[in-house]
Amino acid sequence: xxxxxxxxxxxxxxxxxxxxxxxxxxxxxxxxxxxxxxxxxxxxxxxxxxxxxxxxxxxxxxxxxxxxxxxxxxxxxxxxxxxxxxxxxxxxxxxxxxxxxxxxxxxxxxxxxxxxxxxxxxxxxxxxxxxxxxxxxxxxxxxxxxxxxxxxxxxxxxxxxxxxxxxxxxxxxxxxxxxxxxxxxxxxxxxxxxxxxxxxxxxxxxxxxxxxxxxxxxxxxxxxxxxxxxxxxxxxxxxxxxxxxxxxxxxxxxxxxxxxxxxxxxxxxxxxxxxxxxxxxxxxxxxxxxxxxxxxxxxxxxxxxxxxxxxxxx
Amino acid sequence: xxxxxxxxxxxxxxxxxxxxxxxxxxxxxxxxxxxxxxxxxxxxxxxxxxxxxxxxxxxxxxxxxxxxxxxxxxxxxxxxxxxxxxxxxxxxxxxxxxxxxxxxxxxxxxxxxxxxxxxxxxxxxxxxxxxxxxxxxxxxxxxxxxxxxxxxxxxxxxxxxxxxxxxxxxxxxxxx
Numbered sequence: 001x002x003x004x005x006x007x008x009x010x011x012x013x014x015x016x017x018x019x020x021x022x023x024x025x026x027x028x029x030x031x032x033x034x035x036x037x038x039x040x041x042x043x044x045x046x047x048x049x050x051x052x053x054x055x056x057x058x059x060x061x062x063x064x065x066x067x068x069x070x071x072x073x074x075x076x077x078x079x080x081x082x083x084x085x086x087x088x089x090x091x092x093x094x095x096x097x098x099x100x101x102x103x104x105x106x107x108x109x110x111x112x113x114x115x116x117x118x119x120x121x122x123x124x125x126x127x128x129x130x131x132x133x134x135x136x137x138x139x140x141x142x143x144x145x146x147x148x149x150x151x152x153x154x155x156x157x158x159x160x161x162x163x164x165x166x167x168x169x170x171x172x173x174x175x176x177x178x179x180x181x182x183x184x185x186x187x188x189x190x191x192x193x194x195x196x197x198x199x200x201x202x203x204x205x206x207x208x209x210x211x212x213x214x215x216x217x218x219x220x221x222x223x224x225x226x227x228x229x230x231x232x233x234x235x236x237x238x239x240x241x242x243x244x245x246x247x248x249x250x251x252x253x254x255x256x257x258x259x260x261x262x263x264x265x266x267x268x269x270x271x272x273x274x275x276x277x278x279x280x281x282x283x284x285x286x287x288x289x290x291x292x293x294x295x296x297x298x299x300x301x302x303x304x305x306x307x308x309x310x311x312x313x314x
Numbered sequence: 315x316x317x318x319x320x321x322x323x324x325x326x327x328x329x330x331x332x333x334x335x336x337x338x339x340x341x342x343x344x345x346x347x348x349x350x351x352x353x354x355x356x357x358x359x360x361x362x363x364x365x366x367x368x369x370x371x372x373x374x375x376x377x378x379x380x381x382x383x384x385x386x387x388x389x390x391x392x393x394x395x396x397x398x399x400x401x402x403x404x405x406x407x408x409x410x411x412x413x414x415x416x417x418x419x420x421x422x423x424x425x426x427x428x429x430x431x432x433x434x435x436x437x438x439x440x441x442x443x444x445x446x447x448x449x450x451x452x453x454x455x456x457x458x459x460x461x462x463x464x465x466x467x468x469x470x471x472x473x474x475x476x477x478x479x480x481x482x483x484x485x486x487x488x489x490x
Contacts, residue, residue: 002394028382028398037434040385070385300385304395 003301007119007126010135011176019177022297023145029300030293032069042300043070048104049097052129053079053090056108058264058288059129059138063106066295072104094118104299107131125302133167138298139263140173142291144181146283147218149290150259155182160212162187162244163222163271165194166233170263171222175201188212189244192233209244213254220261221246221271237270246272251281259283321465321473322486327446330462331360334444335367337460338413345372347439348411351379353428354399356417359477360446364415379403381414383427401431408436413460417475419445422456447486449473 001017003025011019032040048067052060060076067074077097090109097105104125107115112132119126130136148154159178165171165187175198178185185203187194196205206212213219224240234240241247246260251273260272260282268274277284322330342348345368352361358380365376382399390396414428429441444460449467465488467473472489476482 002397004394025395025398028384028400031401032385035434036436040434041430042385042387042390300390301395304390304393 003304006302007115007128008137008298008302009115009119009126009128011137011140011173011180012135014137014176014180016180016182019141019144019180022141022294022301023148025301026141026145026290026293026297027149029069029296030290032296033289033293039069039071041071043067043072043303046070046072046103046303047101048072048074048106048299049102049124050074050076050106050129051094051097052077052106052108053114054108054110054130056130058291059108059136062288062291063127063129063138063295066292066299067104069292070296070299072299075102090114090117091121094122098122098124104302127298127302130169132169133172134169135173135176136169136263137173138291138295139170140177141298142287142294143170143174143220143261143263144177145290145294146261146287147178147183147259150283150286151217154178157183157217158186158215159183159218159220160186160188160216161220161222162209162212162246163189163193164224164233165189165198165222167193167225168222172201174220175203179203186212186216190234190240209250210253213246213250213258216254216258218259218261219246219254220263221266222263223265223267224270241270245270246276248273248276251276261287263287316472317490319488319490320485321447321488322463324484327462327477327484327486330446331363332367334460334462335364335371338364338368338442338444339371341442341459342411345374345376347409348413349377349379349405349407350413350415351381351403351407351428351432352415353381353383353424356446356475356477357415360417360444361415363477364413364444377405379405379407381428381431383424383431386427386430388423388427403435406436407432407438409439411440411442412438413442413444415444417446418473419443419448419456419458419461420451420473422452422454425456426454446475447473 001021003021064074102124106127106129108129109131112134114131115126115128161171179202187205191207199205262284350361352358361378365378368376380402382401384396384398442459445458446462448461448464475486477484
C-alpha cells in the first residue's frame with residue numbers, strides 16, 4: 001500500500017491500510033535511531049516549522065528530532081514569543097511562514113480543526129500535532145506501533161483507555177486507529193468524563209474500573225487534563241485515584257501479560273502508581289522512542305504525497 | 315500484454331552466480347575480510363546465494379547484510395514515498411571489503427545511494443559491486459566489478475528478475 005496524502009490531519013479519514021503503511025515505514029526509521037549515525041538524507045534541503053500555539057514539550061522535541069534525523073532544517077515557533085500576541089491571525093502567521101519557503105508546517109493548536117483550516121490554503125504539508133480535543137494523530141500512530149511491536153498484532157486485542165476521555169484528543173485518535181485495526185476498545189472513567197455517546201465511535205463504555213481492566217491486553221492511561229476542564233468534573237483527585245487509579249492491587253487483577261501505556265506527562269500517584277510507571281510492564285518510555293520513529297515516517301510519507309506518481313526503472 | 319524475452323533461465327542464472335563467486339574469490343584470496351550486502355528486493359536473495367557459493371570455496375561462512383537505500387535516494391521529491399524494507403547489517407563494515415549485490419545495474423543511482431547508505435555504518439576498506447544484469451544507460455560514473463550478463467536494452471524496456479517465487483522457475487526476462 002502506498003501513501004498519497006499531502007497532509008496528516010487526522011486518523012478518522014485514514015484507511016486501515018494507510019495506518020499500516022505508516023507503522024511499517026516507522027519500523028525502518030526506528031532502526032535508523034539505533035545506529036551510530038542516526039541521520040539519513042531523505043529530507044535534505046527541506047524546511048520544517050513547528051507551529052506550536054499551545055505548549056508542548058515532548059511532541060515538539062520529538063518532531064524536532066525527527067526532522068533533524070531526516071536532515072531537514074527546523075524552526076520552532078511558539079505562541080508566547082510571536083506576533084500572535086500582537087494580534088496576528090493564524091492564517092497570516094502561517095502565510096508568513098510559507099513565504100519563508102517552509103515545506104512542512106507542524107501545528108499544535110487549542111482549536112479543533114486548525115490544521116484542516118491551514119491545509120485548505122497552504123501549499124506546505126500540514127501535520128496535526130494535536131488540535132483541541134479533536135485529534136492527535138501521531139500519538140495514536142505511535143501507540144499502535146508500540147502495541148503491534150510488543151504484542152505482534154493489534155486485531156483482536158482488548159485495549160482499555162482510562163481517564164479523561166471527554167477532553168482527550170489522544171483518546172479520539174486512539175479509538176479511530178485501534179478500531180480500524182480491529183482491536184476491541186473499552187473506555188473507562190468517571191461518567192462525567194466518559195459519556196456513553198462514545199459508543200457511537202465503535203467502542204464499549206464502562207464506569208467500573210475493575211471490569212474494564214480484567215480482560216485487557218493493553219491499559220492506556222490518560223492524564224487528567226486540569227487545563228482543559230471548564231469546571232470540576234469529579235469531586236477530587238483523591239477520589240479519582242481511589243476509583244480509577246492504577247494501583248498495585250488493581251494491577252494484580254489484570255491479565256499477567258497486560259501492558260501499561262501512558263501518553264505522558266504522567267501524574268505519579270494520581271492515574272498511575274509510581275512503581276507501576278517504572279515497572280517492566282510499563283511501555284511509557286518505549287512510546288517516546290517509537291514516537292520519534294513514527295514522526296520520521298509521517299514526514300517522509302507526506303513528503304512523497306504530492307501529485308502524480310512517477311514510475312522508476314530498475 | 316507486453317512482449318517478453320527470456321534472457322536467463324534458472325540454470326544460466328546459477329552458472330552466472332557461480333562464475334561471479336569464483337571471480338570474487340579470485341580477487342580476494344582469503345574470504346575473511348569480505349562481506350556481502352544485498353539491496354532488496356532481489357539483491358538480498360542474490361547475496362544469500364552468493365554467500366552459499368563463496369562459503370563452499372573459502373570454507374568459511376560469508377556474512378550477508380541487507381541494505382535498503384530508500385532514505386538515500388535522490389528522487390524522493392519526484393514520486394510518492396516508496397515502500398521501505400528493513401536494513402539489517404549484522405556486522406561491522408569498517409575495514410572490510412563490502413561487495414554490494416543488486417539484480418540490475420541501470421542508471422547507477424541505486425548504487426550511489428547504497429554507497430552513501432553503507433558509509434553510515436562504518437568505513438569499509440573497499441566497496442565493490444556485483445550485479446546479475448548490466449543493462450547500460452548509466453547516468454553516473456559507476457561500473458560493476460562483477461557482472462552476470464550484459465544486456466543491451468532500450469530505455470523503454472524493463473528487466474525483471476524473478477528468484478525464489480513459489481511455483482515459478484527462476485528467470486530473467488526483458489519486457490519490450
